Amino acid sequence: MNLATLMACATCGYSLTHHHDGDQVVYRHPVSEDGRHQPVPVAADLIGDVYDRCHICSGPRPVWNYHTAELEAQGIGGRREIIQTYNTRWHVCARCAQYFEADDPAGLTAASAAHMGWHPTSPRYAILSMVHRAIVLTREGRTLLTTTDWPPATLTPDMLPKIRDRLTGLLRGPAGLPDPLNALETRRVLAEHLDRAPLYWINHEFTDLINEVTRDQPPAPVTDRITPSPSGLVVWAHPTGTRGRIAAVSWTPHPGGWHLLGYRSIGAGLDADLMPTLRRDIGWLIPVHTDHIPRTTSISGSHPLGPLITTWLLMNQQMTDTTPATLPKATRNTYHRSQRPAPDVRLVRIKPPSTTPAGDPPTPTGGRTRSTPDHRYWVSGHERNQAYGPGRSLRKKIEVEPFLKGPDDKPIKLSTTVRVLGRRNPEPPTGDTPQ
Ligand SMILES: [Zn+2]
Numbered sequence: 446m447n448l449a450t451l452m453a454c455a456t457c458g459y460s461l462t463h464h465h466d467g468d469q470v471v472y473r474h475p476v477s478e479d480g481r482h483q484p485v486p487v488a489a490d491l492i493g494d495v496y497d498r499c500h501i502c503s504g505p506r507p508v509w510n511y512h513t514a515e516l517e518a519q520g521i522g523g524r525r526e527i528i529q530t531y532n533t534r535w536h537v538c539a540r541c542a543q544y545f546e547a548d549d550p551a552g553l554t555a556a557s558a559a560h561m562g563w564h565p566t567s568p569r570y571a572i573l574s575m576v577h578r579a580i581v582l583t584r585e586g587r588t589l590l591t592t593t594d595w596p597p598a599t600l601t602p603d604m605l606p607k608i609r610d611r612l613t614g615l616l617r618g619p620a621g622l623p624d625p626l627n628a629l630e631t632r633r634v635l636a637e638h639l640d641r642a643p644l645y646w647i648n649h650e651f652t653d654l655i656n657e658v659t660r661d662q663p664p665a666p667v668t669d670r671i672t673p674s675p676s677g678l679v680v681w682a683h684p685t686g687t688r689g690r691i692a693a694v695s696w697t698p699h700p701g702g703w704h705l706l707g708y709r710s711i712g713a714g715l716d717a718d719l720m721p722t723l724r725r726d727i728g729w730l731i732p733v734h735t736d737h738i739p740r741t742t743s744i745s746g747s748h749p750l751g752p753l754i755t756t757w758l759l760m761n762q763q764m765t766d767t768t769p770a771t772l773p774k775a776t777r778n779t780y781h782r783s784q785r786p787a788p789d790v791r792l793v794r795i796k797p798p799s800t801t802p803a804g805d806p807p808t809p810t811g812g813r814t815r816s817t818p819d820h821r822y823w824v825s826g827h828e829r830n831q832a833y834g835p836g837r838s839l840r841k842k843i844e845v846e847p848f849l850k851g852p853d854d855k856p857i858k859l860s861t862t863v864r865v866l867g868r869r870n871p872e873p874p875t876g877d878t879p880q
Pocket residue numbers: 454455456457458459474482483484485
């Protein structure tokens with residue numbers, strides 16, 4: 446389930462707030478519906494220029510969704526009485542949220558008015574001040590917004606323990622999360638597994654390969670055979686996924702299968718003075734896709750979390766090697782002081798070329814000779830009979846997961862075309878490679 450789908454009004458292009466009223470999801474325009482048309486909610490991707498900004502200061506990239514009771518402002522003294530009814534959901538940027546958390550509505554008003562060039566003696570200032578006071582002082586909590594488009598943050602393997610600890614902090618913390626993740630038990634179980642999970646860092650070269658080949662990855666059943674550990678967090682050196690926004694995916698055991706959770710990274714493009722609070726309250730990762738995957742479900746590369754399955758498959762076919770990271774002494778000391786085992790960070794890279802190929806995956810050609818392909822391509826998953834026993838006289842059926850075939854004694858050529866066997870018109874794996 447996608448958690449990053451922003452809903453906007455097809456009529457006016459404003460992003461909409463939503464809340465649940467019983468089983469119904471109610472969409473509303475930001476700030477106030479007064480004098481506006483009925484919202485026409487559609488996925489923001491379907492309309493061009495969507496206005497998705499802080500409801501307080503109009504600044505970019507709202508971070509939090511604050512909840513309030515329904516507020517009404519009454520204008521008295523004019524020719525007629527004006528009653529303005531406000532929304533109960535407020536999308537708020539990191540800058541404005543600082544005033545919320547400091548219970549400082551006056552500071553919030555001063556900053557917003559300065560932004561808009563309003564003078565403190567103007568009547569508008571007085572109204573703004575009253576509304577801000579009501580919002581800040583009567584707020585009932587806040588939920589992390591997972592719909593905001595963030596430029597990716599720069600992540601490094603040294604950061605993995607902290608990235609994980611901030612994520613578990615977010616899961617255990619007071620901030621609300623999108624509905625499918627918000628149940629206390631879900632949050633607790635996730636955090637407990639992540640506390641102990643190995644942390645996998647996929648280096649740049651391997652991430653490039655993942656980006657290149659995920660789209661064409663044939664369906665692969667998700668089983669204990671291809672998961673490198675019962676739970677884990679994979680972080681790629683740069684974002685992956687069809688929309689280039691997945692920075693990391695975690696998997697944790699779930700009855701009958703796994704809970705997969707994809708994240709985007711947050712923080713680039715924010716003023717430096719806001720970073721410490723953001724890193725403390727949220728960290729680096731924001732959930733954008735959640736799925737419960739029953740064991741043996743087949744997942745192809747077109748799945749939103751396809752890059753994880755592709756990463757598992759390539760690790761599983763031993764195309765990569767995984768080494769424990771040497772963490773900075775400060776990190777180890779921090780864990781030691783809090784009596785936690787040292788974090789288990791594993792660096793995953795493509796194996797360097799070897800002159801003695803060993804452990805090659807089984808070939809699907811049944812021993813037929815074929816000239817060596819000059820590129821790599823996916824071979825679909827299949828069953829095959831394997832000889833075993835005395836004189837190799839016995840046969841047993843074994844499952845072969847999809848694997849990437851091609852010479853592994855050469856550097857990876859990313860311009861290489863990847864072809865899938867089993868397509869209707871498969872091109873031969875030899876011949877001219879389109880450039
Ligand atoms: Zn509208």
